[in-house]
Amino acid sequence: MNQNIVKTKLSILIVLYKRHYKDSAAITTLLNNVDCFQGKGVAVEFFVWNNTPECSPELIKDSLTWLVGENNGLSEIYNAVADKAFAGGATHFMISDDDTDYSSHNYVDAVVSALEFEAASPADTYGVMLPKIYSGEMLVSPGERLWFLGRLSSAVNAGVNSSINKLAINSGVIFRKSCYEKMSPLFDERLKFYATDTAFFVRYESFYSHFYVLDTALQHDLSEHTSDSPDRAIFRFQEMIRGFRVIFERKSFLFRGMMETYLAVSALRKSMSYRDMGFLSSYFSSFKE
Known part of the structure; x- marks a missing residue:
């Protein structure tokens, strides 16, 4: 050794x-x-x-x-x-x-x-x-x-x-x-x-x-991440939004614009998949934080 x-x-x-x-x-x-x-x-x-x-x-x-x-x-x-x-x-x-x-x-x-x-x-x-x-x-x-x-x-x-x-x-x-x-x-x-x-x-x-x-x-x-309840999945999505915005806060306007588009589309898809509008609500309310 x-x-x-x-x-x-x-x-x-x-x-x-x-x-x-x-x-x-x-x-x-x-x-x-x-x-x-x-x-x-x-x-x-x-x-x-x-x-x-x-x-x-x-x-x-x-x-x-x-x-x-x-x-x-x-x-x-x-x-x-x-x-x-x-x-x-x-x-x-x-x-x-x-x-x-x-x-x-x-x-x-x-x-x-x-x-x-x-x-x-x-x-x-x-x-x-x-x-x-x-x-x-x-x-x-x-x-x-x-x-x-x-x-x-x-x-x-x-x-x-x-x-x-x-x-x-x-x-x-x-x-x-x-x-x-x-x-x-x-x-x-x-x-x-x-x-x-x-x-x-x-x-x-x-x-x-x-x-x-x-x-x-x-x-x-x-x-466990693939079997979340709607409430748990919404929480994780809220955390993802916050995480992305913190991690990439210094990136270019184009980068952040594409990121926000991705988050908005993800919110729509998740709302449809879970049949819960909480995802879209979380995305739009996140701008007030």
Whole structure:
């Protein structure tokens, strides 16, 4: 093992939402990997942010800090815990949803290999490392961005990849300390839940031209997003409108005009699909905010 990574301290944040910690795939599988990480010279500490305290009691473990909120925005949570982690001596900081599965047989080896590569690379080569994430058989992260729209990639190679016009899901992303120092605060706290990852990676590409893709594949269930109730779907659409306008606020008039056209058409289509005029109402009322 490359001795350069012996002093690595990886702080991991898992945001727990509407579930007991025993039912969290992320908590269960990451805790199972602690001994393997430590055996390879990587110290690991955990932060669990319980965003719905009524759904789970506290989990008491060594090197685990239990934090409690009341449905705080994700950007706020990520920034607050990143500050705690790096102030506490972390060299790397990882964020995760509670339902990402890290039981892949080579996950730890993939992270350690990336750390060994990093030790021999300039600090400004890239700022984050991220896994390939699948929902079933479909690769969902990292993906591509065309203007304001995300698109799936058919395949992604492990190793250093261009970050230009690329997107990724937040879950599983590992931030280097140099990235934190350069980009802090990492996330735009005007965004609460939707588009926090899009906002980060759009901004990220102005700081770093590349990111590192881990040579591992993780599972993350996106099925809940395809079975939203009308009220939940309207909420997500409202968040999407806000997200787009914040992320692309400095773009050209033409860009923003096309974006607004897309949002208006989406509102109409969703209203017809769900048979609920709440989508159109949300779009037009958003101009009053």
